[in-house]
Each structure stands twice: as structure tokens, then as C-alpha cells.
Amino acid sequence: MAFSKQFENELNKLFQQRTHWLRSELGSKKMGKPPEFGRKKVNIGINKLQQIASDSLAGKLAKTEFNRFISHKKDYHIKGYGPEDKKIRFEKWLSKYFRKSSGLVYAFWGKNRKCIYVGRTGSHGSRPSSHFKIFWFSGVKRVSIFSISSKSQIPKLECLAIHHFLPTRNKNKASTKKWTKACPLCEIHKNIEEELRSIFRFKK
Numbered sequence: 199m200a201f202s203k204q205f206e207n208e209l210n211k212l213f214q215q216r217t218h219w220l221r222s223e224l225g226s227k228k229m230g231k232p233p234e235f236g237r238k239k240v241n242i243g244i245n246k247l248q249q250i251a252s253d254s255l256a257g258k259l260a261k262t263e264f265n266r267f268i269s270h271k272k273d274y275h276i277k278g279y280g281p282e283d284k285k286i287r288f289e290k291w292l293s294k295y296f297r298k299s300s301g302l303v304y305a306f307w308g309k310n311r312k313c314i315y316v317g318r319t320g321s322h323g324s325r326p327s328s329h330f331k332i333f334w335f336s337g338v339k340r341v342s343i344f345s346i347s348s349k350s351q352i353p354k355l356e357c358l359a360i361h362h363f364l365p366t367r368n369k370n371k372a373s374t375k376k377w378t379k380a381c382p383l384c385e386i387h388k389n390i391e392e393e394l395r396s397i398f399r400f401k402k
Contacts, residue, residue, distance in 0.1 A: 201254035357381035
């Protein structure tokens, strides 16, 4: 089913539930027991609509923004014996190919092309190797490094990578600062929530 149709169906469900009482009063036939409708239903609806938007747009937005602001990208396949040896080998490779950069976004990958973690770092580039001693790193097989051409774009691209790659170990969305650019998909999520809460108001 097309994402636009899924979005429309979920939105219609909310309106059907919210207006059941009115349609029942005006209709010629009994419409059964009215469904419970409150903040919980709206919250569930918002989450579903946001997920549909993510499924539909994450890949497209990530590709567009990555093409605009990533100067180059390389993959590193983990080599070495033990965390310290792996870290040394990786840092040597990183300094060779990413010596000059405004900043990096990186993704750790496990088996079956499953993303484990997405992060970012500034121009010094030391952050990726700090994860080599974390307990879950033993499952990492490959690291993707994206060199970002503009420092203000780094949080946005990290956030889009999280939306697109769906890493298993990221607990929170990417943090931002006032001078950085906002994630376009997070903006869509925000607009969906604000619009639905405006439509389905409840008394305090």
C-alpha cells in the first residue's frame, strides 16, 4: 500500500472515532457502542502518522541532504585482535583518509547490513574510536564514515541517518544547538503533532 494511502487511512480512523457520536445521532441506523476517544488515542494516532512519514520520507530526505553536504564517504572493515589493536588500526586509517574535515557522521554496521549505532564528531575525529571498548562493539563488522562539508549541517545529517538507518543502539535522537540546521523529518513530525493536537483539543 502506498504511504500516502496509509497516512490517509490512519487519519480517517481518528476522525471516524472522534465523530462517531455525531454520526450516530444524525444517522438513521444505530452505529453500535461509541469508541473511547481521548488523549491516549490521539497520542497513538500521532505516533502512527509520524512513523508512516518516516517510512515514506527518511530515505529520500537522507539521500538528498547527504548528496548536498557530504564531501566524501568511505567504509572501513574492522581488523585486528582485541579492542585496542582494532582501535589503533582504525585511527591510522581514519587519519589517512579524513585528516581535514569540518566534521564526521559515522555508522557502525553488524551482520546482515544491520545498523548498530550512528554518531557524529567534530573536526578532530576522535569520537568513533571511543566506542571500540563498549560491550556491543564486538558485533560491529564495518564502519561508514561521512565527511561533512559544513559544520552547521552535522546534527541534521546525524539525525537523518538515525531516521534512515534505524540503529539498534541509539536511545535518543541527535542533539542540536541554536546555530545548527534542523532535521527536516523532525520538523515534519513536529508539524503532524501540532496539527493533530490543534484539531483534537481536550479540556484540561
